[in-house]
Amino acid sequence: MEIWSAEIRQSVLLTIELAAISTAILLVLATPLAWWLAHAKGWWTEIIASVVALPLVLPPTVLGFYLLVLLGPDGPGGWIARLWGARTLAFTFEGLVIGSVVYSMPFVVQPIRNAFAAMGERPLEVAATLRASPLRTFWTVAVPLARPGFLTGAVLGFAHTVGEFGLVLMIGGNIPGRTKVLSVAIFDYVETSRWREASILAGFMVIFAFAVILTMTLIDKRGRRIAA
């Protein structure tokens, strides 16, 4: 049996696809949320922040259970799925993306929020006195200064999506080519005593995780050197 079998390749590619799409959606959603959390002053700010942070402490099965209800045929997910003739969002790739986004949200929001908060009001005030509109200030000052926060958020979001297991099992099932991602595949191989495949995938995960973190660190270091 070859190392890179079609079955293994499929789950690796599916995992990367899921993580990449989830991370992109996460960045789009988390950035305005983090900006709002860093600048809003009302008492409800921390309530929203706590809701966003819930997946940090909730067991993935609990989260998965609620998502299953929401995405299932009788929940909002089912109604949306009916728009294109499907019955449910559960046990689909789309449902997995939604689950990953919810699950990984705190890991992306928190570093970006911290980065926005750490720069303080001064750079934004300076930009405003130089006639920059709030939108221009955001893109030309806030985002570049919060770059390390974005990098950290993206790495964490990507890595957590790659590594999630309980949630995928609850809402994704184990459908090859659709929801059978790496972590579930490893579990599957172990259960069916296919140790060889399991060790190939586990080894791949270790190398991949290491490579991602190293790359991001190097990019960040280089960025700092250019800024310095």
Place this chain on the structure above:
Amino acid sequence: MRHAEPGQINAAFRGRLGTFTLDVALSVPATGVTAIFGPSGCGKTSVARCIAGLQRMADGFCAVDGDIWQDRKSFRPVHRRPIGYVFQEASLFPHLSVRSNLLFGAPKAAGVQIGFDEVVELLGLSALLDRAPNRLSGGERQRVAIGRALLSQPKLLLMDEPLAALDRTTKNEILPFLERVHERLSLPVFYISHDMTEIERFADHLVLMEQGRVVGSGPLHTLHPIPLAGSSDRHGDCSPRRKSVGNRMRMTSMPIDFHDIDPNRVAAILYRSQDDVDALLADFAETLARSGERIGGVVQRNIKDGAGCQVGMQAIDLMTGREISICQPLGSGAMACKLDAAGLAEAAVAVTRAIAADVDLVVINKFSKQEAAGEGLRDELAGAIAAGIPVLTAVPEKCLDAWNDFTGGIGTSLLCERSAIEGWWQDLSSRMKRARDARLPSDASAALLADHHVG
């Protein structure tokens, strides 16, 4: 002042900022440099921030040259106000080069009041353009910040203590640039400072602030007396009331008549320790030295930490403005501090140099316990007195006997209350200024000191 006038800057802001209440109304010409002066925490910065729109007061009005920026109904956001704002810290964008920082607010369209090349030349920035902000010195950064504000083509330049975060050498390096900016551009400027010497260098118009209120406004030369920079607790009793307290043994009559100053020209101000007159004398001498009077000597000041505990002592050479020494307290919990041997040696050099330069007045701002015990700056005082130059010092009441022993009874010792001395000094510094303006001989201060009448 809640209506727009062409040629004027009209502003009024009222409201609470935390525990602080701001209630200001001002109307100043929309030309030249208007200085806002007052002690720290009096609300100067809040006024500038309100004018810029960085701080929004619900009850506010702001109009510049007839153009309304804020009134009851409308509030123009910061980025739509044609202002330049120089913050106390340069606040350059760390991710942009000097050149990109400068160009950040520069409009793309032609028809500008000042061009890039002109700003670079004016502020001496050509060698810095491709550097990153964190490779610049503090003074260079502030020059870039000023250039950046100018290039945004403002109609009003707000400068919030632009030199306060810099050391004295750097300040002196930047001041000429600021003067050039003010000379070359016909741009109205709000210059906020608690340093009168900066203000005197370029302000045309002065707004005095205290505790969130405007207490005076007018052309610079008409506004006197100026309160000494420092704590606000003094302002409460600045009345011309003078009275004698305590031991009258060497006093003639009250109010103090400085005709009584001995021909030997050694004047000591006796004070009760709670009046802290030695610190007041240090303020006074430093203010005069900074304004260009020929004063020499050494002033010592206690350094206090945030909680008000004494943590050391600082001595300043009045002629050079140099800090001589900071030393540690005498022991744990001890309230008194003193200079160490190296500090004393440097103080001696400072006094000797002042005597050699034949200054008009030598100030050594205390003759206290250490001097009474034959230590401290006793020899320096003796040297200055022996040189025949007028000497002014402050002696705590309890050291009067030691002082009399030391001087052999020559000179004048006057027991004064803090408020009386303040009134006299304010009057004296304004008289000295007038004398200087009239180009009197340089020994005017000595003459004034000897001739001055109070009351």
